[in-house]
Amino acid sequence: MRQRAAAGAHPAARRLGLALAVLVAWPLAARALPAFEAVRAAHRPSDRLLVDRHGVPLQTLRVDADVRRLGWVPLEDLSPALRHAIVLSEDQRFYEHAGVDWGAVARSAWANLWNTRTRGASTLTMQLAGLLDEDLARPGGGRSLGQKLDQAWTARRLEARWTKAQILEAYLNRVAFRGELVGIAALSQTLFGKWPSGLDAQEAAIAAALLRGPNAAPATVAQRACGVLQRQRAACTGVAALTEAALARRPGMPLGEQLAPHAARQVLAAWKARGEPGAPSAPWRTTLDAALQRLAIETLRARLSELGGRQVEDGAVLVLDNRSGEVRAWVGSSGDLSGAREVDGVLARRQPGSTLKPFVYGLAFERRLITPASLLDDAPAELATRSGVYAPQNYDRDFKGWVSARTALGASLNVPAVRVAAMLPPDALFNRLQAHGLALAESGGYHGHALALGGADTTLAALTNAYRVLANGGRYTPLAALAPAFAPAGPGPAPRRVADPAVAWLVGDILADNGARVRTFGLDSALATRGWAAVKTGTSKDLRDNWCIGYTDRYTVGVWVGNASGAPMHGVSGVSGAAPVWRTLVEALHADRPSQPPPRPPGIVARTLRYEPAGAGARTASVPEAPRPEVFLAGTEQAQWQPGAQVDGTGAGAARFGIVHPRDGSLFALDPDIPPAAQRIRFEGEAGTWRLDGRTLGQGARVAWAPWPGRHALSLVGRDGRVIQTVRFEVRGAGLRAGAPGAPALPKAAGRGARDGR
Numbered sequence: 001m002r003q004r005a006a007a008g009a010h011p012a013a014r015r016l017g018l019a020l021a022v023l024v025a026w027p028l029a030a031r032a033l034p035a036f037e038a039v040r041a042a043h044r045p046s047d048r049l050l051v052d053r054h055g056v057p058l059q060t061l062r063v064d065a066d067v068r069r070l071g072w073v074p075l076e077d078l079s080p081a082l083r084h085a086i087v088l089s090e091d092q093r094f095y096e097h098a099g100v101d102w103g104a105v106a107r108s109a110w111a112n113l114w115n116t117r118t119r120g121a122s123t124l125t126m127q128l129a130g131l132l133d134e135d136l137a138r139p140g141g142g143r144s145l146g147q148k149l150d151q152a153w154t155a156r157r158l159e160a161r162w163t164k165a166q167i168l169e170a171y172l173n174r175v176a177f178r179g180e181l182v183g184i185a186a187l188s189q190t191l192f193g194k195w196p197s198g199l200d201a202q203e204a205a206i207a208a209a210l211l212r213g214p215n216a217a218p219a220t221v222a223q224r225a226c227g228v229l230q231r232q233r234a235a236c237t238g239v240a241a242l243t244e245a246a247l248a249r250r251p252g253m254p255l256g257e258q259l260a261p262h263a264a265r266q267v268l269a270a271w272k273a274r275g276e277p278g279a280p281s282a283p284w285r286t287t288l289d290a291a292l293q294r295l296a297i298e299t300l301r302a303r304l305s306e307l308g309g310r311q312v313e314d315g316a317v318l319v320l321d322n323r324s325g326e327v328r329a330w331v332g333s334s335g336d337l338s339g340a341r342e343v344d345g346v347l348a349r350r351q352p353g354s355t356l357k358p359f360v361y362g363l364a365f366e367r368r369l370i371t372p373a374s375l376l377d378d379a380p381a382e383l384a385t386r387s388g389v390y391a392p393q394n395y396d397r398d399f400k401g402w403v404s405a406r407t408a409l410g411a412s413l414n415v416p417a418v419r420v421a422a423m424l425p426p427d428a429l430f431n432r433l434q435a436h437g438l439a440l441a442e443s444g445g446y447h448g449h450a451l452a453l454g455g456a457d458t459t460l461a462a463l464t465n466a467y468r469v470l471a472n473g474g475r476y477t478p479l480a481a482l483a484p485a486f487a488p489a490g491p492g493p494a495p496r497r498v499a500d501p502a503v504a505w506l507v508g509d510i511l512a513d514n515g516a517r518v519r520t521f522g523l524d525s526a527l528a529t530r531g532w533a534a535v536k537t538g539t540s541k542d543l544r545d546n547w548c549i550g551y552t553d554r555y556t557v558g559v560w561v562g563n564a565s566g567a568p569m570h571g572v573s574g575v576s577g578a579a580p581v582w583r584t585l586v587e588a589l590h591a592d593r594p595s596q597p598p599p600r601p602p603g604i605v606a607r608t609l610r611y612e613p614a615g616a617g618a619r620t621a622s623v624p625e626a627p628r629p630e631v632f633l634a635g636t637e638q639a640q641w642q643p644g645a646q647v648d649g650t651g652a653g654a655a656r657f658g659i660v661h662p663r664d665g666s667l668f669a670l671d672p673d674i675p676p677a678a679q680r681i682r683f684e685g686e687a688g689t690w691r692l693d694g695r696t697l698g699q700g701a702r703v704a705w706a707p708w709p710g711r712h713a714l715s716l717v718g719r720d721g722r723v724i725q726t727v728r729f730e731v732r733g734a735g736l737r738a739g740a741p742g743a744p745a746l747p748k749a750a751g752r753g754a755r756d757g758r
Helices: 002-028 036-041 080-090 102-113 124-132 145-161 164-174 184-192 201-212 218-231 239-248 261-274 290-306 353-366 405-410 414-423 428-435 444-453 460-471 501-511 579-589
Strands: 047-051 057-062 176-178 314-321 327-331 375-378 383-385 388-392 401-404 534-539 545-551 555-562 604-611 628-633 659-661 666-669 681-692 695-705 710-717 723-732
Touching (some): 036 164, 057 261, 057 290, 080 124, 080 164, 080 201, 080 218, 124 145, 124 164, 164 184, 176 201, 184 201, 184 239, 201 218, 201 239, 218 239, 261 327, 290 314, 290 327, 290 555, 290 579, 314 460, 314 579, 353 405, 353 414, 353 428, 353 444, 353 460, 353 545, 375 405, 375 414, 401 405, 405 414, 460 534, 460 555, 501 534, 501 628, 545 579, 555 579, 681 723
Parallel strands (some): 388 666, 666 723
Antiparallel strands (some): 047 057, 314 327, 314 555, 375 401, 383 388, 534 545, 545 555, 604 628, 659 681, 681 695, 681 710, 710 723
């Protein structure tokens, strides 16, 4: 009897529904119904996929902080288990009704009449109508009768124009599952770490259960998922644990492999500044190379791991295409090795150390002040500055004496670099660096002679591009946009000539000369490569930063190693920290074709060079360097060179009283690029006993001392025990902690909390 009554009620309910629908049909007829293709085309993911220049995925980038919505997933890419679970849970008669399940409507109305809890009567199509039209969505207090009728009418129209497959596909891509997760792709990737095509029966049941209660507790979700499985005659074993683990995952976590987080920030900033052209869900193509980016990350992390125990955890890498200025690799940090992984080391301002020396010599070459063959005196020099007497130092027990400019630059000697900088007008070097894109905060006069040794802050991006200027023969262009789609409209800036191409070639020829750097780095250092490469290292004071910047015929590679916090490293210089990373990348870039030297430009002439012995009274009677071929700017060539007489004060006629060197108030700046065990400051004066900070160092007219940072008092004591003279000086720069590998054995008097520089 009850069955007959129910059967009789069903047609009546249907007639009632149709009658009500007719009553509201006219006002609803004007409501626009979007086409399936338009809905799919308007889908906007909250995360953009960054791909490399070949289309290889690099990074996912969040562009909408309100919801997590990934790309549109076609129905055929959804697992059968998922489709079955959703229909079974939400709308069992989905493939039978025409948008409204009148039987479910009648059952719901009857239950409401008797205050009996029951499932709602909304079909998948009706729910989709609410997802497509905000006016049909359920407000906080539930839908009104008019909204329900409106939703039912829209569902019938959807069924008339869309296929069942299109309705189910659109629903699963637009429905909210939990929290910020919208669409099946976001749910599947975030909760289960896979694409929807791979969801199994239990995962699909959890997804279906979340539609019933998006914010329900894990235990409730698991119970509902088990109900879905039981209706499929499937076991519930492990569902509770799987649900707990899935819902514990953080929704905001990035999806997939993340290779370029810092570069992605730059792309996002460009997108916000320019807007979003093209298809809204299309991947953003960058100039990066995924394989090179991955190699740069792995190489940097491997080198930092090898330096474990030396208090260094950060690094950055930038690889540029010389011709286009496009970025091929941008590694901003060492990832989880760093305590400041969000800091972008490519853009952080740091002291560049000796990496500015090529620009010092280049400017002096261009002004015809020196040539690569010019002899520079690598001897103690004391220059007056605003803060005292500035005395740059080298690494050896003795200064090297007369060296060619080629050797001075290649071996990164400090004293000759400062001597060359002193030949230039105060702001000349500053202006030259600015022209190469190195935006310095203060003028050249502010930094003084220390500018030649890297006393001003810059970034890895600016420094690497400045070396790219040398690679391009003195022509400057800014870096190309990381994402070409967001580049400024119109043609890019024309190259700007900032240096003589012949001068740029000369500097590159010296930086690529392994023989020129042998006196400091040896023949088999990390700077030697199979093909042609011009390269320079640098280390800032107190070992806070070290660099290796260099270029081949196709690429410019810059590497920084240090600590984002600014903490000093222990015994890590440019050649031991950054250079091995640089060489690995250069060799990989030219694995198929070794780099070739650039052609000699007009304005360069070659001569066979021969040095004559120094004159009488000089420190040495030997020739400074062996004969060799040398290159010059046209008009500056010279075949023979002889050092000027340099009296050292040790001859019979020399009158020496007290301390000759150092002078009172001297300031010594150590070169952190030089091996620490080799650095010395030589004290010269009358024969006597030398005492430093109250402790005896040695006896005689000369004593060599391994410098330690700090202020010191040096006294010379005569044979009668009286102090002849006392001078005070200061040592600035980095060094090794006492007892560290390579630290020289020094008297206790010199070891008071100081370090021996490298």
